[in-house]
Amino acid sequence: MWYYAIYNRQHGPVSPSEIERLIEQGIVTADTLVWRAGMNEWQPASRTPLAEKFPAAQTLGDLPPIVDTPSARPGYGQGIPQDRGLPPPTSFEVPAGANARALMSLASDMMSGRWSTGIGFCLIYGLVYIGIQIIPYIGGLINSVLFGVLEVGAMRFWLTYTRGGEPKTDQLFSAFPIFLKTFLTYLLYSAILVVAILVAAIPGGILLGIAAATGTDFDSPDLSPLLITGFVVMGVAVAFAGGILALMLSQVFYILADNAETGVFESLQRSRSLMVGNKWRLFRLWVLFGLLSIGCIFTLGIGFIWLVPYSRCTMTCFYESLLSQERNNA
Structure with missing residues (x-):
């Protein structure tokens, strides 16, 4: 199970198939910090086994820090690019x-x-x-x-x-x-x-x-x-x-x-x-x-x-x- 962080807020856990779907939709990008059991610390997705899921043209930019706050509930505060005004997929329950x-x-x-x-x-x-x-x-x-x-x-x-x-x-x-x-x-x-x-x-x-x-x-x-x-x-x-x-x-x-x-x-x-x-x-x-x-x-x-x-x-x-x-x- 994977966790990911967007706009300094933590989301997850999500299954491998779900994280791949998020990558396809552009929600999780190459420089999105991710973590799963067995990793010592959060890493950009492009430096993990997820790297092969990204187009080769994607490069790393400045990485946001992880902020541990009480409001860091799954799905809350994530920045998701919108297409024609459509809402993002549910990433929490x-x-x-x-x-x-x-x-x-x-x-x-x-x-x-x-x-x-x-x-x-x-x-x-x-x-x-x-x-x-x-x-x-x-x-x-x-x-x-x-x-x-x-x-x-x-x-x-x-x-x-x-x-x-x-x-x-x-x-x-x-x-x-x-x-x-x-x-x-x-x-x-x-x-x-x-x-x-x-x-x-x-x-x-x-x-x-x-x-x-x-x-x-x-x-x-x-x-x-x-x-x-x-x-x-x-x-x-x-x-x-x-x-x-x-x-x-x-x-x-x-x-x-x-x-x-x-x-x-x-x-x-x-x-x-x-x-x-x-x-x-x-x-x-x-x-x-x-x-x-x-x-x-x-x-x-x-x-x-x-x-x-x-x-x-x-x-x-x-x-x-x-x-x-x-x-x-x-």
Whole structure:
């Protein structure tokens, strides 16, 4: 098993095949410091048995020192060259089944010293959304059309951020080459939710229809038991069906951001598969951040400057935990 250091941070262990893949992708270069059992000290990769994996033209440059810090966790802080805004591969694992507290703690560690990057990105994303929204008559429609492509771009930023890469603000627009796919995914996602909500509302609607047919006065302050039951049944059914489906399909845009080759139906199916047994975990995160959002209201909204990027980072850690679980079950 190999260990490697990038930007003064240690990563690993990784298997021989994985270190070769990192070399092919340009993540581990000839002057990257590496180590494995049996070596007395860290050495540039070109001075180890890995040397034959590099093109002959590669030469050594100045070598960075190894800094042993508490935050030197696997995959954190590594500099990974980006190609077309795509996020780097996962080089560490968020524990499968990590609870809300663990995920929020991990996100806090990842953002330490890098809050400005996350905050700046969220502010720019917000300004883009508001700028489009204020376009007279068609602003809302344009935002609906662009939601999928911008959300996938945002997910690429956060995947890069949490994987220790070098996130760039322009990643927000990096998914436009797959615009049609993101639009169709969002369209299908929305259609599924709308249909499910309409179907779930039928029983309550029937009760309300019966109440209306029996002469119930909807404007009367004394509502009939049948009318109350109809509203309750409709509200509970709609909330339950909408919530379950929203949780089930919550990872769709992460999946597209992580692999642009994933198809529309495949992304929906994979999200459903990843969320099996994990809906309650995500629901608790939603509730926690919902409560924190209420608290931010009392700060005149200033707290959202920190809460929004923090929640994004935490949700990305949740996605990484799903990937860990998927690998463990493979």
